[in-house]
Amino acid sequence: MQEAIERVRRALLAAGHADTIAAFAEGTHTAQEAAASVGCSVAQIAKSIVFRAGDTPVLVIASGANRIDRAKVGAALGRKVERADPAWVAAVTGFSVGGVAPVGHRTAPLVLVDEDLLGLDPLWAAAGSPMHAFRTTAADLIGITGGQARDVKAV
Template structure:
């Protein structure tokens, strides 16, 4: 169980967390939290309280969208916000290269490359939300305002 906490991506997410607030901690789940539904089941919370970290390729740059587990990110809204014509989900290789995480455990923090982050405004419906911490079985709990401060993300209407 503890071996998950010793994995480099988890340590990297945890380091960002602790620098922000020493009281925040990585929670290791018995069951996988690879999908928002799995995570909600494991944590006993609403699917919407799970933060999905989705990386998009916007022409020559990347943007990470932190989206409520019960919502879908809107490519059309992203195109308007970024004023880019060509936006798509980043490939698994790009996700790994940019964030340092593999899909299923992409954390909103501790990225290898500094990226623009948009936060889905609908996440503020919940008093506490859960985001991945570098592994499908690792998450952390935070509130909306602290997620915004921790990630320096911009609050946007990015869902449909």
């Protein structure tokens, strides 16, 4: 777990983002836990959801208040997108489900950012473990991931 956190730290610093990683004893495994731990709304949690398009990882960074519409993700990428099982997520990203960060992946993913995050500041994202998160903004997330803001919310 420490290696994953350090991978996130290195990726943040390499992208010119401040090291805002913090540990939370209460845990940040779910968006609700993360919001309670860091003291923000669930919507301000930038959760990282990994899908797969064949062998290619697809990372959707979504508001903790939203569910993701896989069809919208597929349409935005022009690819069929499927659920990814936890073992595949860990093997491809280097993170366990619950601690998947938006940066520091072993395999570079295609990235979409939930447009609902654009109006929220600050945001908190997982930092490689279910006990660590980092503070950021939507603009910084888009910049450090190369992601595209899209409507990915299920209605």
